[in-house]
Amino acid sequence: MFKPGDMVQAKKGGPKMKVLDVLADEVICTPSNHLSDEKITLKASDVALYKEEGDFGVC
Template sequence: MEESNMAFNVGDSVQPKTGGRKMTVTAVNGDEVECVWGILGEEGDKRTFKAQDLSPYHEEGDFGVC
C-alpha cells in the first residue's frame, strides 16, 4: 500500500514512521502536518512534519476490551 499520499485530518492520532510517541494533528497545510504531543487543548510540544514521514498511530499488543 502506498502511504505517501495519505491524507491526515485535524484530530487524527499519528506517529513518525520511524516510531515514537502518539501525537495529535493540529493543522494540515499541503504536505505539512503540525502535531502536538501531550493533551490536546493544553500547552504541549509542537512540531511540523512532512505527511510522508507520518503514519496513523497504533498501539503495540492486544489490550482487549474493558
C-alpha cells in the first residue's frame, strides 16, 4: 500500500509526512517540515496519501 518516499497525512489531520519504512501494518514517517530526525510510527490504516488538491489536506 505505502512505500518509502511516499508523502502521507494522518486521516485525522496533521502535518505532511514522508514515509521512511513500512513494517507489516505500521508506517514509520518523519514530518516533512522538520529538520530533525524525529520518527513517528502510525498504523497504515490511520494514514492516507497526501494530496494537494482542493482543500490541501486536513489541518
